[in-house]
Amino acid sequence: MDRTWIRATRFSDEFTTGVDQFMSFVRDRFSSNDAIRCPCRNCLNQSSWSLKDVHDHVYLHGWSTTYTRWVHHGEDFDVDIVEFGEDENVPTYLGDVVDVEEPNNEDDHDLVEMIADLYTAIQQDGEQPMFVKVLEDAKHALCPGSVQSRFPFLVRLLHIKSYYRVSNIAFSAFLKLLSGSFPNCCLPDSYDKAKKYLKELGLGYELIDVCDNNCVLFHKGLEKHDICPKCKESRWVDGDAAKRIPKKILRYFPLIPRLKRMFANKATSEETRWHKDKRVAVENEMTHPADGLA
Known part of the structure; x- marks a missing residue:
């Protein structure tokens, strides 16, 4: 059995095929309601989780x-296993095996780690993730041979x-061209649809009208004032225009949801508490x- 894929870059075709083989192997031996070791x-x-959670963990971690x-x-135990490819150095002692690291996908690594932290925090709270679609997109390559998944892209x-101040209309036209040229990537065809990804992770913002002289925000009690x-x-x-x-x-980024998300992770909370x-x-x-040192 070829197991060289376990050292491949996450979301690569090789890794995805290997994970699918493992899940198929597991489904032949366990029912969909069984908890299996992850x-x-x-x-x-x-730790033991459901088949779906194990599938998510393997991609995220x-x-x-x-x-x-x-x-x-x-x-x-007697199954013939191929652990290393022909161009890999076979470890000569156990320390080599323990120290073998997965190749980092520099394009996806930081964003995937962010999603992994959110996923872990939600599991600890016992809640259902609100960003299921984002999570699924993060587990698959954008297209065959791509080193990026849909979400980081x-x-x-x-x-x-944002950095180059591209207008919404121009950005939507650009997305429409990309989605039409690469239909298998399932990219959104407008700016509004792309923004929903940030909202799924609690990274969205609120638009609040402001007085031209910065006197007040047209917010709460002033929402209907002209x-x-x-x-x-x-x-x-x-x-007097039809469309005002x-x-x-003002683009307002709510602080409380970000603090809740940050400290929902047990490890982050404990580290913060230790420093405090x-x-x-x-x-x-x-x-x-x-005494004696004063």
């Missing part, structure tokens, strides 16, 4: 490179749009030095 790099077969014989999933497109109550300036570029266009807009306790201890030591 061979991802985080769980290391120490990578495969444990030392688990080449699937004995925890019903495979015989769209995030980078949106970053380019004139600034302070300077009496009109809210609109052309107040605000003179100035350490800082308090140092401040107390400086304020009340130990």
